[in-house]
Amino acid sequence: MRKVVLHLGLALVLICFLILFTVPYWASAVGIPKELKVFPGMDLSLDLKPPLKLYDQQGSEISGLFDTDELGANTYRVNLFGWLPLTELVVDVVPLVEVYPGGQSIGVLLSSDGLIVNNVGSVRGMDGKEYFPARDGGIRPGDVLLSIEGRTLRRPESVSEIVNDLAEDDKSLNFLVRRGNKTINYQVKPIKTKQVDIFGKTVAVYMLGIYLEDPAAGVGTLSFYHKESRRYAALGHTINNSLGRPVEIVRGSIVEASIDSIRSGIRGSPGVKVGFFHGEQSVLGTIDSNSNFGIFGQLYGEFPQTSFT
Known part of the structure; x- marks a missing residue:
């Protein structure tokens, strides 16, 4: 029992x-x-x-x-x-918040934290052989290049400038790379190659065998803004890179934009706005968040009367 x-x-x-x-x-x-x-x-x-x-x-x-x-x-x-x-x-x-509806066209400029590696490939050295400097150094597609020898990367063209400024025969450069949640250092040895410049002359340049993405830029629509705090929302969706991953924003801005034409959407292909930016003098605000609901940020200065009424 x-x-x-x-x-x-x-x-x-x-x-x-x-x-x-x-x-x-x-x-x-x-x-x-x-x-x-x-x-x-x-x-x-x-x-x-x-x-x-x-x-x-x-x-x-x-x-x-x-x-x-x-x-x-x-x-x-x-x-x-x-x-x-x-x-x-x-x-x-929470208090009721009143916002002003948008609908205005804006240019979206994103300066992402580093440069995304789209692909790695080969380069042909001065001896005519094929080399894979980036791949052999450990860099993979999807990695984010943060710096080279401590120099921060903002634009793809800056990579070539830094590499050719620092590279010497038989010298490897230190690359700071983010892969997922990890930050890793890799040693990559640029390869000296022959290239033809815009004047048709053959020059010697150092190459990495790497394809980089330009920071995202495009035309979108302002969703709404709050007049007192000058906070705004735009787009209504995440901005992704070519690999389908959300872009991490460090410094971004929205600017005035004009629409040149609109391409109608069809099944399986969304419609697109085709427009252009007015330039840096027409910067409307900053971008500090890239979320599933769109981009958010801070407006500064008075609204241009031609765009915001």
Whole structure:
């Protein structure tokens, strides 16, 4: 008899531990969010089915609408069977924010953190042989080149300038590379090659056998802006590189743009705006975030009356 009771007791203890350790799973399975942000006076309720119950901080059961009259965050507790804590829900009542709708065309200039390696290839040396300096040095497609010998990289053309400025016969250069979440140093030996310049002369230059992407630039649409804080949103989607990865923005800007034409979209191919920028004197603001909802940033100066009304 004692063995039976002991086994039942152990079984109950195991069941309790199982329930406790799977609390996060059950909370997500029934669709209970961690936090909700609402505006004052909004009707908000949580449709919980038995055996789930919702309690406020005073321990009173909530069966109808949440109190959203006053600003601030309130924490509610979701219990299983009325006594076993399952998870907490924070309802944050935030001030109503009014924004101005956009629709204006803007030019988007992104100066990404380093340069993305699109591909690596071969170069032909002065001896006529084929070499793979970047590949042999450890650089792969998808890597982000951050610096060469400590010199920060901003534009693809700067790579050739730095390499030819520093490279000497039989000298390797230190490349700082980001791969995923890791930052790695590689030693790459540029290869001296023969190239024909714009004047038709054969000159000796150092090459890496690497193909780089130019920082993204394009024409988009302003979504909205907040007049008091001068925050804005644009595009409505992430800006990705050619490998389909979101571009990490270090310094970016939006400028005035004019639309030259519009190409209509067809099935499988979205429509495109074809436009041009007005130049750096017409910079409207900075870009500090590239998210799934578009780009966000800070506007400065007064809005040009021709573009913002």
